Amino acid sequence: MVSMASSNALSDPTKVLQDLYTQQVSPGDFPAQATAHFDQLFATDDALQQIPVLNANPQDHASRSLVQFRGMVQDTMSPEIYLASVQDKGGRLLGGWGVADTMTIERPEDEVVDDYSNLKERFVLWVVSVPGESEWLRDMYTPHKLKATEIANFIGILTSEELSMPAFDSDASPPLVPTLHVLFTRSVPRTIISGYKFPMEIASPTTADNVDVVQAIESSRLEITKLRDELISWVAEEALGGDREAAEWVLLIATSRVQSRHPEIIPPSMTISAFPLPPSGSSPTPTPTLHHLLHLLLPSTTHLNFPVNLHSWDDPPPTKPGSLVHFAPHSENEDLHSGVLQLPAGTVLTILESDVRALPSKAAENLHILRNMLRTQTLQYKFPYAPGNGFEFQTDIPCIILCNGGKSGKSVFLPDNDVHVRLNVKGGQVYDAYKPSKDVVLPPTNKLESFRKLVGGTMIGTSKVTPDVAQYIQDDFVKERLEGASRSDGITPQDLMLRMNLVRYE
Numbered sequence: 001m002v003s004m005a006s007s008n009a010l011s012d013p014t015k016v017l018q019d020l021y022t023q024q025v026s027p028g029d030f031p032a033q034a035t036a037h038f039d040q041l042f043a044t045d046d047a048l049q050q051i052p053v054l055n056a057n058p059q060d061h062a063s064r065s066l067v068q069f070r071g072m073v074q075d076t077m078s079p080e081i082y083l084a085s086v087q088d089k090g091g092r093l094l095g096g097w098g099v100a101d102t103m104t105i106e107r108p109e110d111e112v113v114d115d116y117s118n119l120k121e122r123f124v125l126w127v128v129s130v131p132g133e134s135e136w137l138r139d140m141y142t143p144h145k146l147k148a149t150e151i152a153n154f155i156g157i158l159t160s161e162e163l164s165m166p167a168f169d170s171d172a173s174p175p176l177v178p179t180l181h182v183l184f185t186r187s188v189p190r191t192i193i194s195g196y197k198f199p200m201e202i203a204s205p206t207t208a209d210n211v212d213v214v215q216a217i218e219s220s221r222l223e224i225t226k227l228r229d230e231l232i233s234w235v236a237e238e239a240l241g242g243d244r245e246a247a248e249w250v251l252l253i254a255t256s257r258v259q260s261r262h263p264e265i266i267p268p269s270m271t272i273s274a275f276p277l278p279p280s281g282s283s284p285t286p287t288p289t290l291h292h293l294l295h296l297l298l299p300s301t302t303h304l305n306f307p308v309n310l311h312s313w314d315d316p317p318p319t320k321p322g323s324l325v326h327f328a329p330h331s332e333n334e335d336l337h338s339g340v341l342q343l344p345a346g347t348v349l350t351i352l353e354s355d356v357r358a359l360p361s362k363a364a365e366n367l368h369i370l371r372n373m374l375r376t377q378t379l380q381y382k383f384p385y386a387p388g389n390g391f392e393f394q395t396d397i398p399c400i401i402l403c404n405g406g407k408s409g410k411s412v413f414l415p416d417n418d419v420h421v422r423l424n425v426k427g428g429q430v431y432d433a434y435k436p437s438k439d440v441v442l443p444p445t446n447k448l449e450s451f452r453k454l455v456g457g458t459m460i461g462t463s464k465v466t467p468d469v470a471q472y473i474q475d476d477f478v479k480e481r482l483e484g485a486s487r488s489d490g491i492t493p494q495d496l497m498l499r500m501n502l503v504r505y506e
Contacts, residue, residue, distance in 0.1 A: 013066040021094035039184040058178040068155045071127035075336040084120035097181040098159045132302035156182035239290035241423030241431045249419045254348045255458040258396045267398040269374040269415035275402040276433045291350045292437040300347040327366040330382040345396035353403040
């Protein structure tokens with residue numbers, strides 16, 4: 001049930017703000033008071049669900065209505081000055097949250113024309129819909145300093161304002177863009193799916209002798225093992241020609257995340273090699289069935305193609321063949337233009353790689369950017385006056401590369417792992433690795449929800465390498481290094497680190 005105070009805020013948030021302003025105790029701290037008030041009004045999930053969600057058509061919402069918008073911060077812009085309060089004959093009135101733009105002021109005769117005490121500073125964020133967000137996740141959705149690629153739920157008063165850009169044609173009318181005067185924000189976790197409680201999370205030293213707890217742990221272990229096996233089988237049969245090993249590797253990489261920067265424990269990149277080529281006559285930007293499955297399982301996924309004729313990522317293709325799409329964000333006329341790889345943490349990236357030969361210099365630069373991101377999980381934002389012409393921002397984007405291999409048999413992205421897919425087809429059948437999402441055979445709804453819970457729990461879980469496992473990996477590494485001493489591609493210390501890294505995600 002919605003309280004009267006919440007109902008008033010929903011129907012006329014501007015009046016609630018103005019009433020708060022006249023009743024304020026500490027004038028200098030009113031923004032914090034307003035944030036605390038609205039945050040408290042909608043503190044519960046049930047109350048927050050009463051606020052309409054801003055959709056693709058802002059015109060569906062009345063001007064200055066209270067809305068919420070789940071988005072990704074694309075750019076943190078320079079602070080700007082705004083009119084926080086206005087002196088009227090009746091006294092000082094609220095001007096913030098766009099209220100000053102709606103007022104007709106009768107100024108007192110003795111008012112100081114330039115009273116700078118009425119001005120305050122505010123921060124402006126450029127926020128976009130979450131790239132690659134799964135449709136099923138949006139249906140589940142109902143304050144802190146924010147940075148680029150961070151996701152948050154913004155709750156505020158909706159208006160429209162003219163877009164001001166240095167490169168905009170001054171002879172034309174600037175476009176109106178939706179503007180949200182934020183009252184409060186809610187941070188968004190990596191995954192909102194309530195994951196399974198894994199057996200190791202149930203156990204503790206005090207429960208080791210409890211028969212009921214031990215039985216519950218064993219029951220949970222068996223349930224998860226069975227569900228894991230079913231999930232691997234579904235992914236293998238629908239997207240990888242029945243290859244369970246390849247499916248297991250895909251799920252391992254897809255649920256990995258950055259666990260530490262120092263020491264560096266980041267998601268390993270992987271190639272599924274010998275992946276079938278798209279059928280002749282298919283779309284210039286084909287989408288593998290594997291991406292459709294991951295989109296059904298994961299909160300956020302993005303698919304990219306690397307076709308030779310474009311030398312760039314794009315979906316749909318650019319209007320001019322050969323045009324370049326920027327991978328990394330870059331600054332033009334003091335405006336930050338987004339890059340294809342500017343994605344929120346946890347987004348799983350799939351890449352369909354063609355047989356790449358020679359690349360133009362700019363496309364080769366994109367290739368270098370992506371290689372560096374896979375190796376270090378950082379992305380350089382290009383600014384003209386920054387040291388080294390850019391700043392590095394941290395990323396957390398697991399990557400799965402689908403590669404036929406061409407003549408070289410290797411991926412140009414130099415991933416950590418290579419898994420050769422083996423299609424289990426019979427009777428001369430041609431396996432379709434590019435069937436559309438509508439042709440994917442779905443498990444029952446409750447089973448799909450269980451798959452998502454298992455994946456969600458894995459994405460946020462933690463793991464450690466026990467001493468006995470670490471010793472086994474080290475002994476096996478030493479043995480293999482001695483046996484392969486004469487090989488041209490000998491085993492290196494990096495291989496040991498990779499194995500230690502992989503076992504954390506197993």
